[in-house]
Amino acid sequence: MSLSTQPTDPGRDEAITQPRLSAMGWLRFIWRQLTSMRTALFLLLLLAVAALPGSILPQRNIDAVRTADWIAQNETAGPILDKLGFFEVYGSPWFAAIYLLLFISLVGCVVPRSRLHWRAMRSQPPRAPKRLERLPAHASIEVDGTPEDVLRDATAALRSSRFRTHSYDATTVSAEKGYLKETGNLAFHLALIGVIIGMAWGYLFGWRADIILPVGESMANVAARYDTLRPGPFVDTSEFKPFTMTLEDFDAVFETKVKGEGQFGTPRSFTAHVQFTPEPGAPTQKWDIEVNGPLETGGGTAYLLGNGYAPKITVRDAKGNITYSEKTPFLAQDNVYTSTGAVKVSGAGPAGKQLGFAGLFLPTAILDEKGPRSAFPDALEPALALTAFEGTLFPGGRPQSVYSLNTSEMTQLQDPDGKGPLRIWLTQGQTYELPGGRGSITFDEVVRFAGISVRSDPGKELTLVSALVALLGLILSLTVRRRRAFVRVAPGTGEGRTVVTIGGLAKDDDEGMGDQLEDVLTRLKERRT
Amino acid sequence: MTNETLAGYSNLALYSAMVVLTLSMVLYAVYLAGLLPARESARESAAEAEVTERELVGVGAGAGASERAGRGVEAGPPAPVELSARTRKAGGIAQSFAVLGTLLLVATAVLRGLSVHRWPLGNMYEFGVVASMFTMVVFVVWALRRDVKWLGLFVVGPVLVVLGMALTVWYTEASQLMPSLQSIWLAIHVTVATISVALFAVGCSVGLLYLAQRRFGRSRGVLAVLPEPRVLERLTYGLHIIAFPLWTFTLIAGAIWARQAWGAYWNWDPKEVWTFVIWVVYAAYLHARVTRGWSRESATWIAVAGFICVILNYAVVNVYFVGMHSYSGL
Numbered sequence A: 001m002s003l004s005t006q007p008t009d010p011g012r013d014e015a016i017t018q019p020r021l022s023a024m025g026w027l028r029f030i031w032r033q034l035t036s037m038r039t040a041l042f043l044l045l046l047l048a049v050a051a052l053p054g055s056i057l058p059q060r061n062i063d064a065v066r067t068a069d070w071i072a073q074n075e076t077a078g079p080i081l082d083k084l085g086f087f088e089v090y091g092s093p094w095f096a097a098i099y100l101l102l103f104i105s106l107v108g109c110v111v112p113r114s115r116l117h118w119r120a121m122r123s124q125p126p127r128a129p130k131r132l133e134r135l136p137a138h139a140s141i142e143v144d145g146t147p148e149d150v151l152r153d154a155t156a157a158l159r160s161s162r163f164r165t166h167s168y169d170a171t172t173v174s175a176e177k178g179y180l181k182e183t184g185n186l187a188f189h190l191a192l193i194g195v196i197i198g199m200a201w202g203y204l205f206g207w208r209a210d211i212i213l214p215v216g217e218s219m220a221n222v223a224a225r226y227d228t229l230r231p232g233p234f235v236d237t238s239e240f241k242p243f244t245m246t247l248e249d250f251d252a253v254f255e256t257k258v259k260g261e262g263q264f265g266t267p268r269s270f271t272a273h274v275q276f277t278p279e280p281g282a283p284t285q286k287w288d289i290e291v292n293g294p295l296e297t298g299g300g301t302a303y304l305l306g307n308g309y310a311p312k313i314t315v316r317d318a319k320g321n322i323t324y325s326e327k328t329p330f331l332a333q334d335n336v337y338t339s340t341g342a343v344k345v346s347g348a349g350p351a352g353k354q355l356g357f358a359g360l361f362l363p364t365a366i367l368d369e370k371g372p373r374s375a376f377p378d379a380l381e382p383a384l385a386l387t388a389f390e391g392t393l394f395p396g397g398r399p400q401s402v403y404s405l406n407t408s409e410m411t412q413l414q415d416p417d418g419k420g421p422l423r424i425w426l427t428q429g430q431t432y433e434l435p436g437g438r439g440s441i442t443f444d445e446v447v448r449f450a451g452i453s454v455r456s457d458p459g460k461e462l463t464l465v466s467a468l469v470a471l472l473g474l475i476l477s478l479t480v481r482r483r484r485a486f487v488r489v490a491p492g493t494g495e496g497r498t499v500v501t502i503g504g505l506a507k508d509d510d511e512g513m514g515d516q517l518e519d520v521l522t523r524l525k526e527r528r529t
Numbered sequence B: 001m002t003n004e005t006l007a008g009y010s011n012l013a014l015y016s017a018m019v020v021l022t023l024s025m026v027l028y029a030v031y032l033a034g035l036l037p038a039r040e041s042a043r044e045s046a047a048e049a050e051v052t053e054r055e056l057v058g059v060g061a062g063a064g065a066s067e068r069a070g071r072g073v074e075a076g077p078p079a080p081v082e083l084s085a086r087t088r089k090a091g092g093i094a095q096s097f098a099v100l101g102t103l104l105l106v107a108t109a110v111l112r113g114l115s116v117h118r119w120p121l122g123n124m125y126e127f128g129v130v131a132s133m134f135t136m137v138v139f140v141v142w143a144l145r146r147d148v149k150w151l152g153l154f155v156v157g158p159v160l161v162v163l164g165m166a167l168t169v170w171y172t173e174a175s176q177l178m179p180s181l182q183s184i185w186l187a188i189h190v191t192v193a194t195i196s197v198a199l200f201a202v203g204c205s206v207g208l209l210y211l212a213q214r215r216f217g218r219s220r221g222v223l224a225v226l227p228e229p230r231v232l233e234r235l236t237y238g239l240h241i242i243a244f245p246l247w248t249f250t251l252i253a254g255a256i257w258a259r260q261a262w263g264a265y266w267n268w269d270p271k272e273v274w275t276f277v278i279w280v281v282y283a284a285y286l287h288a289r290v291t292r293g294w295s296r297e298s299a300t301w302i303a304v305a306g307f308i309c310v311i312l313n314y315a316v317v318n319v320y321f322v323g324m325h326s327y328s329g330l
């Protein structure tokens, strides 16, 4: 015997025995297979396996450069895996197929179960079996009183143990409790659907935008101002809330005390001090944005997701006119902020040629036989190590990275002493005279920049609430016990004595059933004295 | 900023804990060995299943009925097993040492935390120590409620291996945390994760004993003195249904933290993927247990697979996979 109100597997078997299936029959057959618990289990395991490659292979949306490198290094496997979507696992059709099937299965399973549970909650516990001694847990005692009185008290005892009771005849009472188990289970499964809807909502209506902001500079929340902008399909980028933000100062602290490997020089704190104006005309507020402390702007959340150095570089032509003067961000390549970047002087120089510089910024520079490098992430001895090019900066006007030069239509300047390519080494405040009357380049000073990311996810509340409901449902489902108990009374050995037999039936094996019956009997005895 | 003296005491506490736990492990082995002859004589009284059950686990009547019937043994009146004084003593001392070792591990973690003025869960070494600590806490607290001395060897042994690894492979000097770890969510998310890992660990240990009994029968060696398979299976399930909601919470708390620190609650970072995979595998275990056509045995294998994922997540993903969680301190 089992607790049959819980159809863990709604009608799986009868479909299989149907002899020949019509088109409709096939559909029903497929539907039943899909919504069976065995399929759900298979899909769950499949989902786990399918999620793994994305954690092992580099993923394009996380690190495009590493992905490209990997494909280049694995000439045979790379392109094949790429075709199959292994570098965008979580956006690939096969991954989507698994979770969509799982959720169709979930809906197909949970909806009928909810209906059954709704009915079960409003129906009475079933009739008591003939022989209660056959139930896995049972007990029998004899008490004073007539069978009617004892049955009445037994009913009360069951109720005070939070059973729902019903009497089909004058000698038995049926009781059941623990409906919350199934309620919790259904809430759990339904809430999982809520989580998915929330995620989809966030994908469709959310956006993220990144900007590199050197100390002293300002930004406004308009699409064109961002370095990169990734809006969801349904986002109107012209409707961004027009807040503005100025980076006043930036603090970075690195480990200097602990010398152990992997510790010395690791970052300890980053703080971006900003002036924030929620909308034009509104009063300006001072804010600190930290790594774990984003700024809620009211039109997206602003995070501090990166930082680095932006040396201020000035280029002059032969007559001393300034042709370029900007805080130029260099992107950190490692833990000691060896940073790469480029200077593009777009105004044409003599003979219509444009100048370009590319190279390294080193916050704590060392120059020895191993070449230029940085020894520490803080700007203790900042230096620039650059090479110079002239020619056409933007061949064909194609868009290109701000942080590197496209030298396909440029020639490298050579050292006038014939020592090969020209190498420029500048410390703070130094100026280098370019050969051949091309003017000069100056490293004025260095400031830090903050990598600010503004993000909006309108689905996150739904996801969070659903996840918490799922957790609550899960706890109910796993802790509440679904139990049935039946009591039968019969005249006892002496006058005014009654034999009470109680039997219990639980879902799954339930260690506490014996105690539960004991408890009911104790409550009954209390009432009989 | 780090207090070297306290960090030193923390390490001292760890060495002491390992010595005490080693003794505890040896005595648990002696205890198990001592049960063997007791079992033999009990078998003669033809009431073995009942006895083991009463003596070792104290489950209610009825639970073992089918198993006994299946093996054709008459259920006679329970004859209490006479444990030799030596065996009983070994079990008692092993238990006391386990408690002492646990307290020393607590001291290790607390002193470490005090020495750096932060929650002691910032690198692999600290995860290893705290996970071991919680595993011992789970075991010791469980032992207050039922006699699980038979399990001692299978918990303390693995814990010692992890502590050994923590000291030799993952050791990291006490220091401050990098910015993305400086959050209250570190305490919440990682602590709950470690507690559920501890529960999964004990659950996996019991599950493996169950599977071993299923495979090799109950007549051989140590397997003979363990509780019967049905009981082991239910204990396995019981531990997992505590651990699973905690892991679910870990997942949710991690997502909340990810939104704070990285700007999005889900980034498919390798560590997130593995946390999710582990969740799915254990969900599959709970599912399999009630799916028709799946035996309890096959379901338990899924639980074991889940714990293998937990180990990989810790020992491999932390160290070798590139992602935003690269905080191992190695």
Ligand code: HEM
Pocket: A007, A008, A009, A035, A036, A037, A038, A040, A044, A102, A103, A105, A106, A107, A109, A110, A184, A185, A188, A189, A192, A473, A474, A477, A478, B282, B283, B284, B286, B287, B290
């Ligand atoms: C996203 C997919 C799913 C996940 C993550 C999932 C997860 C779980 C978990 C963790 C449990 C155990 C906790 C509890 O009893 O509430 C459970 C139970 C259950 N699931 Fe699912 N499930 C999924 C899909 C399905 C589907 C498609 C079905 C129907 C075919 C289903 C039917 C059930 C049933 C009947 C139980 C109750 C088991 C019991 O009585 O203890 N689930 N599920």
